[in-house]
Amino acid sequence: MADAVPPSGTGPLAKREARLAWGLLAPTITAVALVVILPLLAIFWISVKPVKLADLRAPEVVLREDLRGGPEVAGDEATIRYRLRNSSQDQPILAVSFSDVIPIGLVVQSVDERCTLDGRNLTCAFGDWEPGYRETLTFPVLVEQSYLDSGQSPQDSEATIEGRSSNVLTNDSFTLENFARIFNGEEFFEVLWVTLFYTVFGTIGALLVGLFAALLLNKSFRGQGILRGLYLFPYVAPVIAVAFAWLILFDPFSGSANALLIQMGVTQQAINFFGDRPLALIMVTVFEIWRYFPLSFLFILARMQSIDTDMYEAADMDGASPFQQFWYLSVPQLLGILSVLFLLRFIWTFNKFDDIFLLTGGNAGTRTLTVNVYEQAFAISNIGAGAAVAVVIFGCLLVFSLFFLKFISREEGL
Amino acid sequence: MIRRGNVTGPVLGALWMIVLSVTVAVAMSFATGQAFRPSIALSIVWGAIAGGALVTVGRGRSVRLGILAALVIGGALGFGPVLVGPETSLASRLFGSAMLAVSFASSLPSILEEVKPGILNRHEFEGAVIRFLTGFGYIFFTAIVMIPFYVMVMTSLKNQSELIQNPLDFSIDLSKGAELFRSYDELFTQFNFGTYLFNSFFISVLTVFITLAFAIPGAYAVARLRFTGRAAFSRSILLIYMVPMIVLALPIYIAFSMTGLRNSFWGIVMIYPVTTIPVALYMLQGYFRGLPSEVEEAGLMDGLSRLAVIWKITLPLSLPALASVSLYVFMIAWNEFLLAFMLLDDPSKFTLTRGIASLNSSEIPRQHLMAGSVVATVPIMALFLGLEKFMTKGLTAGSVKG
Structure with a gap:
């Protein structure tokens, strides 16, 4: 009698399963390829073409x-x-x-x-x-x-x-002028610096404010649900609605914030919050923090509520004070979610376009890389230069993503 | 030094009085448009005395009532922590000082609950500081969240000249009746907002259905079926999530311009779901993984095909997750601005967000802009508040793009 050998290789059943899986994934893959991969390739192509907005019409x-x-x-x-x-x-x-x-x-x-x-x-x-x-x-x-x-x-x-x-988009004339143009001069470094400032402070600020909010709501009392819902409002509302509300609130001529500050004696003259350097950059960062703290708040709260309370009771018995409990028990427990949130939010804040575009249009020293894409492509009508900026953004993201993937496979909680 | 009750009490009292007097002054200014101004110096004096009294004399009823009475009288006489302008009406002056007195006298004793004269231990001291910070936190967060929305709603009910005359005066004249809602009326009659509302709704609902149609089978495959490349696939979903919209929007704009899809409903309906499919897929596969696979295997044993298993077993079991995902996708599509702004030029095809952007011009009074914002905000808020549980779950599950 022959020895029983476990089957090796992929059997027909496994093959059928894999076929079904690819069949189920096919629509998604096609759609994503058409709308994400193809445009990404197109961006690289356009970035080395001398294309102007007017050339789009053959x-x-x-x-x-x-x-x-x-x-x-x-x-x-x-x-x-x-x-x-x-x-x-x-x-x-x-x-x-x-x-x-x-x-x-x-x-x-x-x-x-x-x-x-x-x-x-x-x-x-x-x-x-x-x-x-x-x-x-x-x-x-x-x-x-x-x-x-x-x-x-x-x-x-x-x-x-x-x-x-012949269409500029498909003919064989190439140029490196787009890249030369955007890397040229101090403008690029200013854009880079603004992006960095906005991303770093926006991310850290939203995390800290979210942590504070989560600490507040991490106890059950009547009305906790209502407050939690209320604190999510900035994130849930359409960005265009809240951005215009901010613009009107901080309007230099007839904004309530200025009227309030003058009445309280904080300032003598109206402040142009979204029009002066460097205040405008600080204001758009504050807006970013305001709009996205609910997100960090939600995640941190979810994590906090899953921490075992026994630990705190034990610490209480041992005489740890509330601040010590926070610092030595809560913070280490939250470190995982905080770092994942930091990475995710860092990338998404880096990608943010709508907020700054609506608030300042990239003026007054608030032009980030993403706003620069729009500025080059549509305000200066140079599609090629816009695509070149997009390529730069993509390069930065690739670096972030490598970092992120390496990290998230370790963290794997999200 | 600071951890002595005689010091902690007055310091926390003074700080708390500053917080409350600023709050009351801002609230009264926004509510009445009259001149209220917190005096930091007077706040410190009042708060320190009250805090000291509470610690040394005790937190008995007589002390609380004494603080209350002193604050009301002081406020009415004009040397309370909140100063008022000469033209401020007596009623709002009294109301303001009463509000401050009641809130202060009722909250400070509980903040200083464990604080006694003499040296405090760390527990007592930090407890008091934390109670102070908690109170401050509630006021701070409620204020920063509410003020922009309050300004949005109230501005939409006023008219341009009233706003310029006194930007702080948000009091509304109820006697005007339906006239209050004039800008809403004009939006719907002259600016086509009815159409925009319908367009937004239609596009969002369609996006939800298309997204689910793509994401459910995909998520199931990633969660349940074994095939080579599964890990790589579920990882690349996250990566796609990280490509910024503006980078994609540029080639999409070019392609749509050349094929004539720009300015068309179907162009938008083609693009929106693709931006939401990765999120939906990621959220759903997490949920599918949590379902017990035994139930599905039982179905398979009884002769159902895989697709029938998905339809008859997995989907009914994951209705809550589907609700979260649908809500979340609906929110993304409803709030989407960039693509609508770039791809739509024809006013008859605008979505709400694009319609609001078109109101942002110097010729259109800004109460219309705010009324438009309210029109866009209210439906999504109502949906959110009504289904908060699903929404919160959806937001955390999807690790959410913003």
């Missing part, structure tokens, strides 16, 4: 067609006029041609030499057009009664236009 032939002469009775003479132009001011269009159908009852008398008339089908070929090139074609026609009866006009039949134009 050059095309613009055609206008009308009937001139205002024919009223059969036998009148008129002209069909085609006006064409190259929509782009700096890109040529190659091998331009168009074809159109002449309405019934218009008899074309003579044809331009670049065009051919086959029955009622008109075809014209022009060759290559320079940027901004214009062309006008006229055809004298004789009007018959059937045209007047039909009530049609030449514009009713859509002309089909052909022409090849």
Whole structure:
């Protein structure tokens, strides 16, 4: 009798399971690839292309067609006029041609030499057009009664236009100027410094304030649920709503905060909270802390409530004071969640765009890297430079993520 | 030195009086628009005397009533911790000092509960400090959370000239009746907010369904089925979570511009779910892992296929998790601003957030802006408060992007 050997390799059952798994994951993978991976690759591509906002619209032939002469009775003479132009001011269009159908009852008398008339089908070929090139074609026609009866006009039949134009996004011209531009000068270092300040202080601030809030609510009393719900409001409300509320509250001319400060005698003049350096940067950081402390608060509270109370009773028996209990018992227990939160929030604060964009638009020394992407791409209309900044952001994130993955596999609590 | 009752009492009393007098002054200013101003020096004097009395004389009823009476009278005569302007009405002056007196006289004795004259041990001293900090914390957090929302709601009920005249005056004239809600009325009649509300709602609900349709099978596969690359996959979900939206928004904008998907409903509905699928998948797989697999195996033994097991066993068991995930995804889609701002230009297709952004111009009075903000905030808040348990669970489970 042969010895019983455990099966090795993957059996048919395991294979079927793996197939099912990939089948279930396929829609997600496809969607994510289309909307995340593809754009990421595109960003790298665009960052080395000289693309401006205006280039997004490919050059095309613009055609206008009308009937001139205002024919009223059969036998009148008129002209069909085609006006064409190259929509782009700096890109040529190659091998331009168009074809159109002449309405019934218009008899074309003579044809331009670049065009051919086959029955009622008109075809014209022009060759290559320079940027901004214009062309006008006229055809004298004789009007018959059937045209007047039909009530049609030449514009009713859509002309089909052909022409090849090269698109900056897909052609083979590359440049490193985008990167040279964004790394150039002190501006980049200022942006980097602002990003660092905002990220570091925003993250630490939100963590500390969240820790304080969690300590407050880590006991059961009536109304605890209500307060917990209330303290989550800043995070749950739409960012645009709270950002505008802050802007109005801190408005330099008619904001309540300024009126209050003046009335309390803290300041004599109104303070321009979101318009002055370096106050604006501090204010957007404070906003970040205000908006995201609920998140740290929630996580820290959840962790606190899972700490065993026996430990505190034992410490009490041994005569540890409340501060000692906090420092020697709670803090070590919370260190794990605090560090995971720090890493996560650090990355997300680094990625934050909406808040600063809405509060200051990146003015007054608050331009972070993410705001710079928008600024370069849309305010200066230089898509390529915007993409280059995005590549820089992506590089930073890659470094953070490596760090994070290494850490989270150790922490694995979240 | 500080740990002597005779010192701790007055110091904590003075600090607590500063906190309360600032609070009362700010609250009264915001409520009435009249001039209230905390005096730090007077607060210290009043608080120190009261704290000293409570420690040395005792916390008996007569002492408390004495403090209460002294504060009310002092406040009415004009040398209480909160100073008032000459044009402040008598009623609000009395109300303010009474409010301060009651809150102070009722809270300070409990803060100084264990504090007695002479040397305190660490327990007694730190207990008193912690009670003080707790009280301060409640006031501080409630204030910072409430004030922006209070300003938002009240501004939406006023008109431009009233606001400029006295930015602190948030009192509303109830006799105006329905006229108070004029900016809301104008938003819905002239600015199309009804359409925006519907658009936002429609897009958010659709996003929830599409997200679930993608994330449920994916999460199940990651949580239950064995295949090579499972660990790598569940890790890369987290990574995708970390790609900033603005980096993706730029190529998406370009692609949508070239294909004509910009300014279309379907473009937005295509993009939103992809931003939420990774979160939803991550949250759900955590929950699926916690379900006992024996139940599912029993189903398999009885002849159900995997898909039938998911549909008939796993999903009914995970309804609470599905509710959390749906709420959370709904919130993301409802609050989303960046993509809506970049991809939508046609006012008939705006979502609420995009609609509010379009109100931010110097020609439109700002109570409209605030009314729009309230319109966007109220539904999500109502949903949140009604289903707070699910929401809180969802937020912690998803480790949540913000």
